[in-house]
Amino acid sequence: MFTFVPLLAHNPNTTIMVLTEKHKELIERIGVFHEHKGMQPLVGRIIGLLLVHEDGEVSFDEIVEQLGVSKSAVSNALTFLQAKDRCVYSTRPGDRKRYFALKLSDxxxxxxxxxxxxxxxxxxxxxxxxxxxxxxxxxxxxxxxxxxxxxxxxxxxxxxxxxxxxxxx
Amino acid sequence: MFTFVPLLAHNPNTTIMVLTEKHKELIERIGVFHEHKGMQPLVGRIIGLLLVHEDGEVSFDEIVEQLGVSKSAVSNALTFLQAKDRCVYSTRPGDRKRYFALKLSDxxxxxxxxxxxxxxxxxxxxxxxxxxxxxxxxxxxxxxxxxxxxxxxxxxxxxxxxxxxxxxx
DNA sequence: TATTTGGTTCTCTATTTGCAGAACTAACTG
DNA sequence: CAGTTAGTTCTGCAAATAGAGAACCAAATA
Missing domain, CATH: 1.10.287 (Helix Hairpins)
Incomplete structure (x- = not known):
C-alpha cells in the first residue's frame, strides 16, 4: 500500500532572514518615501522588505512576522500591490505558501x-x-x-x- | 483743509468672474488630480481656480466665494501653497486685499x-x-x-x- | 470526518485629516 | 476711540483611513 509522502509539505522554508537595525531603519525610510507618494504606510514597508530581503521572495507569514502587523493588513496591502502590478507571487511544489516578490524586471x-x-x-x-x-x-x-x-x-x-x-x- | 481721499480703498475689484459649469467641473478634476499627488483637496481646487480664472490673480475673498469654503481653510491652503513656492500674492495701492497667483513663470x-x-x-x-x-x-x-x-x-x-x-x- | 494550514473578509476602533466657525489681530477709517 | 476690513489662529467635530482581531473559507492532512 502506498502512502502519499509530500516532498516539501512539512519542510517549507520556515527559517526567516534576520534583519539588522540597519535593515529595519532602511525599510522604514523606504516606507515613508512611498507614503509621500500617496501609498498607505504598510504598502511602503512591504516594498522595503521585499527590496532588502536577500531572497527577493518573501512568504506571507514572514511579512507578517518581520513587520509585526496583522494578517488582514498584509493581505490587503498585497492585494493592492498586485492590483497595481508592482508585485507577484510564486508557489513551490508541495508547499502551499505564497512567496511574494517585486516585479523588479519591468x-x-x-x-x-x-x-x-x-x-x-x-x-x-x-x-x-x-x-x-x-x-x-x-x-x-x-x-x-x-x-x-x-x-x-x-x-x-x-x-x-x-x-x-x-x-x- | 485736506482730507485723505483713498484712490481705490472703496473701489477694489469687487465684481467676481462668473464661472460656468465647465469651469467648475474642470476645477474639480484638477483638484482630484492634485489630491492623487498627495495634496489636500482644497489646495488642488485652488490651483484649479487660479488656472482657469481669466485674471490669473484672485483675491482671498473671491477664492472663499468661488469655492464655497471657509476663510480658515483658504488661509491654511494658501499658506501651504506659498510655502511650497507654488503661489505668490501681490497687492495694489490703496487696496488691502491680497491677489494670489500661481508662479507659472517657473x-x-x-x-x-x-x-x-x-x-x-x-x-x-x-x-x-x-x-x-x-x-x-x-x-x-x-x-x-x-x-x-x-x-x-x-x-x-x-x-x-x-x-x-x-x-x- | 476532524484538524491544521494559509490566507481572506468582516467588524470594530484609534488615529488622522480637512474643514467650519468663532475668537482674535492688525491696519485702516469715520 | 469705535467700527470696518482682511486675514490668521484656535477649537472642535464629522468623515476618512489604517489596521487589529475574529470569523470565515478552501485545500490538504490525520
Missing part, C-alpha cells in the same frame, strides 16, 4: 509610466487653455509654452531609454 | 524638481544594494541596472530643456 515600464503620469497635467493645461479668455495673454502664453514642453517631453521618453541602452554598451 | 524649475524627485528613489536603491548579500545576484543586477539608469536620467534633465529650447526656434 522597472523600465514602471518608470516610463511614472513619467507619463507626471506629464498628464498637459491634458488639464490644454483644457484650461480652451476655456480661458484672451484677457490675460501673458498667462496664456506661459501655459501654452508649458503644454508644448510637456508634449515634447512625452515624445522624448522612448529616446531616453534608447540612449541609455547605447551608452551602456 | 514651470521649468518646478518640472525639473518633480523629475528629480521621482529619481530620488535611486538613493534608496543604492542603500539597499549596500546592505544586500550576494545571495541573489540576479536581483542585485536588476537593481544596479535601475540605479544606473536613474543616474543617467538625472544627468539628462538639463539637456532635455536645452533640446526643447533649440527645437522651438
Amino acid at each position: 522597472w523600465r515600464a514602471d518608470f516610463a509610466k511614472e513619467l507619463e503620469n507626471i506629464a498628464e497635467i498637459q491634458k488639464f493645461i490644454d483644457e484650461v487653455l480652451e476655456v480661458r479668455t484672451e484677457k490675460n495673454q501673458e498667462f496664456n502664453c506661459k501655459m501654452k509654452d508649458f503644454s508644448d514642453f510637456l508634449g515634447f517631453f512625452k515624445k522624448e521618453i522612448p529616446a531616453l531609454f534608447e540612449r541609455f541602452k547605447r551608452q551602456q554598451a | 514651470w521649468r524649475a518646478d518640472f525639473a524638481k518633480e523629475l528629480e524627485n521621482i529619481a530620488e528613489i535611486q538613493k534608496f536603491i543604492d542603500e539597499v544594494l549596500e546592505v544586500r548579500t550576494e545571495k541573489n545576484q540576479e536581483f542585485n543586477c536588476k537593481m544596479k541596472d535601475f540605479s544606473d539608469f536613474l543616474g543617467f536620467f538625472k544627468k539628462e534633465i538639463p539637456a532635455l530643456f536645452e533640446r526643447f529650447k533649440r527645437q522651438q526656434a
Whole structure:
C-alpha cells in the first residue's frame, strides 16, 4: 500500500532572514518615501522588505512576522500591490505558501509610466487653455509654452531609454 | 483743509468672474488630480481656480466665494501653497486685499524638481544594494541596472530643456 | 470526518485629516 | 476711540483611513 509522502509539505522554508537595525531603519525610510507618494504606510514597508530581503521572495507569514502587523493588513496591502502590478507571487511544489516578490524586471515600464503620469497635467493645461479668455495673454502664453514642453517631453521618453541602452554598451 | 481721499480703498475689484459649469467641473478634476499627488483637496481646487480664472490673480475673498469654503481653510491652503513656492500674492495701492497667483513663470524649475524627485528613489536603491548579500545576484543586477539608469536620467534633465529650447526656434 | 494550514473578509476602533466657525489681530477709517 | 476690513489662529467635530482581531473559507492532512 502506498502512502502519499509530500516532498516539501512539512519542510517549507520556515527559517526567516534576520534583519539588522540597519535593515529595519532602511525599510522604514523606504516606507515613508512611498507614503509621500500617496501609498498607505504598510504598502511602503512591504516594498522595503521585499527590496532588502536577500531572497527577493518573501512568504506571507514572514511579512507578517518581520513587520509585526496583522494578517488582514498584509493581505490587503498585497492585494493592492498586485492590483497595481508592482508585485507577484510564486508557489513551490508541495508547499502551499505564497512567496511574494517585486516585479523588479519591468522597472523600465514602471518608470516610463511614472513619467507619463507626471506629464498628464498637459491634458488639464490644454483644457484650461480652451476655456480661458484672451484677457490675460501673458498667462496664456506661459501655459501654452508649458503644454508644448510637456508634449515634447512625452515624445522624448522612448529616446531616453534608447540612449541609455547605447551608452551602456 | 485736506482730507485723505483713498484712490481705490472703496473701489477694489469687487465684481467676481462668473464661472460656468465647465469651469467648475474642470476645477474639480484638477483638484482630484492634485489630491492623487498627495495634496489636500482644497489646495488642488485652488490651483484649479487660479488656472482657469481669466485674471490669473484672485483675491482671498473671491477664492472663499468661488469655492464655497471657509476663510480658515483658504488661509491654511494658501499658506501651504506659498510655502511650497507654488503661489505668490501681490497687492495694489490703496487696496488691502491680497491677489494670489500661481508662479507659472517657473514651470521649468518646478518640472525639473518633480523629475528629480521621482529619481530620488535611486538613493534608496543604492542603500539597499549596500546592505544586500550576494545571495541573489540576479536581483542585485536588476537593481544596479535601475540605479544606473536613474543616474543617467538625472544627468539628462538639463539637456532635455536645452533640446526643447533649440527645437522651438 | 476532524484538524491544521494559509490566507481572506468582516467588524470594530484609534488615529488622522480637512474643514467650519468663532475668537482674535492688525491696519485702516469715520 | 469705535467700527470696518482682511486675514490668521484656535477649537472642535464629522468623515476618512489604517489596521487589529475574529470569523470565515478552501485545500490538504490525520
